[in-house]
Amino acid sequence: MKVLYALRAPGVASRYFGLxxxxxxxxxxxxxxxxxVPVSQISAGDTAWMLVSTALVLxxxxxxxxxxxxxxxxxxNVLATALQSFAVAALVTxxxxxxxxxxxxxxxxxxxxxxxxxxxxxxxxDKEAAMLTVSHLAPSIPESVFVMFQLTFAIxxxxxxxxxxxxxxxxxxxMCFVALWSLLVYAPVAHGVWESGGWxxxxxxxxxxxxxxxxxxxxxxxxxxxxxxGPRKGFGQEAFIPYNLxxxxxxxxxxxxxxxxxxxxxAVAADGRxxxxxxxxxxAASVGALTWMLSEYVARRRASLLGACSxxxxxxxxxxxxxxxxxxxxxxxxxxxxxxxxxxxxTGLKRLLRADDSLDVFGIHxxxxxxxxxxxxxxxxxxxxxxxxNITAQAIAAFAxxxxxxxxxxxxxxxxxxxxxxxxxxxxxxxxxxxxxxGEKIE
Amino acid sequence: MIALARTAPMSRDDDxxxxxxxxxxxxxxxxxxxxxxxxxxxxxxxxDAYARQVIALAMASPDPKTREYAEQYTALLPxxxxxxxxxVPLASVSSRQPAIPMPASAPPPAVDVEPxxxxxxxxxxxxxxx
Numbered sequence: 001m002k003v004l005y006a007l008r009a010p011g012v013a014s015r016y017f018g019l020x021x022x023x024x025x026x027x028x029x030x031x032x033x034x035x036x037v038p039v040s041q042i043s044a045g046d047t048a049w050m051l052v053s054t055a056l057v058l059x060x061x062x063x064x065x066x067x068x069x070x071x072x073x074x075x076x077n078v079l080a081t082a083l084q085s086f087a088v089a090a091l092v093t094x095x096x097x098x099x100x101x102x103x104x105x106x107x108x109x110x111x112x113x114x115x116x117x118x119x120x121x122x123x124x125x126d127k128e129a130a131m132l133t134v135s136h137l138a139p140s141i142p143e144s145v146f147v148m149f150q151l152t153f154a155i156x157x158x159x160x161x162x163x164x165x166x167x168x169x170x171x172x173x174x175m176c177f178v179a180l181w182s183l184l185v186y187a188p189v190a191h192g193v194w195e196s197g198g199w200x201x202x203x204x205x206x207x208x209x210x211x212x213x214x215x216x217x218x219x220x221x222x223x224x225x226x227x228x229x230g231p232r233k234g235f236g237q238e239a240f241i242p243y244n245l246x247x248x249x250x251x252x253x254x255x256x257x258x259x260x261x262x263x264x265x266x267a268v269a270a271d272g273r274x275x276x277x278x279x280x281x282x283x284a285a286s287v288g289a290l291t292w293m294l295s296e297y298v299a300r301r302r303a304s305l306l307g308a309c310s311x312x313x314x315x316x317x318x319x320x321x322x323x324x325x326x327x328x329x330x331x332x333x334x335x336x337x338x339x340x341x342x343x344x345x346x347t348g349l350k351r352l353l354r355a356d357d358s359l360d361v362f363g364i365h366x367x368x369x370x371x372x373x374x375x376x377x378x379x380x381x382x383x384x385x386x387x388x389x390n391i392t393a394q395a396i397a398a399f400a401x402x403x404x405x406x407x408x409x410x411x412x413x414x415x416x417x418x419x420x421x422x423x424x425x426x427x428x429x430x431x432x433x434x435x436x437x438x439g440e441k442i443e
Numbered sequence: 444m445i446a447l448a449r450t451a452p453m454s455r456d457d458d459x460x461x462x463x464x465x466x467x468x469x470x471x472x473x474x475x476x477x478x479x480x481x482x483x484x485x486x487x488x489x490x491d492a493y494a495r496q497v498i499a500l501a502m503a504s505p506d507p508k509t510r511e512y513a514e515q516y517t518a519l520l521p522x523x524x525x526x527x528x529x530x531v532p533l534a535s536v537s538s539r540q541p542a543i544p545m546p547a548s549a550p551p552p553a554v555d556v557e558p559x560x561x562x563x564x565x566x567x568x569x570x571x572x573x
Contacts, residue, residue, distance in 0.1 A: 236570040239567060239569050306572070306573060347573060351571070358572070
C-alpha cells in the first residue's frame with residue numbers, strides 16, 4: 001500500500017525509493033516531468049543536504065580524483081593526468097546545462113529523454129511570484145539543485161575513465177571522446193536507469209546511487225579505451241613507478257568522504273534513508289579496505305598503502321547501487337566480496353585481459369560495479385528500501401550497460417582514431433605528457 | 444732537481460689530500476678499536492662516496508673524538524652531487540670480521556645508510572600497478 005501511495009503522490013515518491021528506487025514508479029510517472037510549484041513545497045532540510053551533497057560529490061573529482069590518479073602515474077605525466085579530471089569537469093558542465101541534463105532527466109522515449117530542457121529552458125526561479133520548478137524525480141528540492149547534483153555525477157563518470165588511458169592519449173582526442181561519450185553513452189544510460197520511464201527502470205533494476213550508471217559504465221568504457229589505445233611504451237618490461245603514493249592516500253580519502261554525498265545524497269532527502277546510506281557506505285569501505293589488505297597479505301605476505309586505498313574504493317564502488325537498499329550486514333558482505341573480487345580484477349583478471357588499463361578502472365570500477373549491482377539483487381531489504389531485489393533484472397541492467405558502453409566507446413574511439421588520432425607520438429610519450437603536451441613540468 | 448721538488452710549496456689539493464689521509468688514519472684506528480670495523484684509509488682519500496659511508500659509520504659511534512674526526516673529514520669533502528650515487532654496501536666498509544666479538548652491552552654500530560629506493564621497484568610496478 002505504501003508503494004501505491006508513493007506512486008500516486010509525486011512529492012513523496014523519492015522519499016520512499018530514492019533516486020534509484022524511482023524506477024519502480026515507472027508506469028505512473030512516465031508522463032510526468034519537471035513542473036512549476038510554489039516555493040512552499042520545497043523542503044529546506046532536503047535542499048540544504050542536497051547542496052552539501054553536491055559539493056561533496058564535486059570534491060570527489062576536484063581534487064579527489066585528480067590527486068588519486070595524478071599521484072599514481074609517473075612523474076612526467078602527473079600534471080597531464082590531473083589536468084584531465086579538471087578539464088573534464090569544465091567540459092561536462094557546459095554540455096550538461098546545454099543538452100545533457102535534458103537528454104538524461106526529462107521524459108521522452110525509454111532510451112533517451114527529450115529536448116525540453118535544452119539550455120535549461122524552462123528551469124525557473126521566480127522570487128516575486130514565489131514559484132520555482134522542481135524535477136519529478138526530486139520534488140522537494142529546487143530543480144537547479146537537482147541539475148547541479150546530477151551534474152557532479154556526469155562529471156565524475158568520464159573523469160573515472162581517464163585512468164584507463166593515462167600517460168598516452170592526446171589531450172584533444174580525450175576531450176572529444178569525453179564530449180561524445182557524455183552525450184551518447186552517459187545520458188542514455190542515466191535516462192534508462194534513473195528516469196522513471198527508462199527501459200531499465202521498467203524492468204525493476206535497482207541502482208540507488210550509480211553502480212550501473214557510473215561505475216559499470218565507466219569501467220567498460222575504460223577497458224575499451226585501454227584496448228583501443230594499446231599499451232604504454234615499455235609496459236610489461238619496465239617499472240612504472242607511481243609519483244607519490246602519499247597523494248594517493250589524500251585522493252582516496254577525499255573520495256571516501258565525498259562518497260557520503262554520492263550515496264547519502266542519492267536519497268534526495270535529509271532523512272533516515274540517507275542516514276542508512278551513509279552508514280552502510282562507511283561500513284562497506286572499511287570492510288573493502290581490510291579485505292583487500294588481507295588478500296594482499298595472503299598472496300604476497302604484505303599489506304600496502306595502495307592496497308588499502310584501492311580496497312576502500314572497491315568497497316565504496318560496490319555499495320553504491322545498494323546503499324539505499326541494504327542493511328549493515330549486507331554492507332559487510334558487499335565490502336567483503338568487493339575487496340577480494342576487485343583485488344583479483346586489478347591483478348589476475350588484468351593479466352588475463354592483456355590490456356594496459358593504466359590505473360585499473362575496469363578492475364575496480366567495472367568489477368566493483370558488477371559485484372554491487374548483482375549483490376543488490378540478493379541483499380536488498382524491503383524494510384530499508386521498500387523493494388525486494390531481483391537478481392535477473394540486476395544482471396540484465398548491469399550487462400546491458402556494460403556491453404552498450406563498451407560498444408559505443410569502441411565506435412567513438414574508432415571515429416577519433418580515423419580523424420584526429422588517439423595516441424601521442426612515441427617521442428611525446430617518452431618525454432612525458434606534462435612537457436610534450438602542456439609545456440609544464442614538475443621538478 | 445730532486446731537491447727543488449722537495450722544497451716546492453704544497454698545492455691546495457695536496458694539502459687537502461694530506462689532511463684527508465691524516466683524518467682517515469685516525470678514523471681507521473678509532474673504528475678498529477671502538478667498533479671493531481676495518482676501513483680502507485687509502486680508498487677513503489680517493490673515493491668520496493666511500494668516504495661518506497665511512498663518515499656515516501663514524502657519526503654513529505658513541506666516541507666523541509671519532510665523530511669529531513668524521514666532521515672534520517666532512518668539511519674537506521665537496522658538496523654531494525645532486526643525484527645520489529648508489530650507496531656502497533656495508534660489506535665493503537667492513538672488510539674484515541672483528542676478531543673479538545663485541546660485548547653484549549655495547550650498542551650495535553648503527554649505520555645511517557638509506558635503503559636503495561629503486562630496489563623494490565625492480566619487482567614492483569611492472570605490468571601491474573597494484
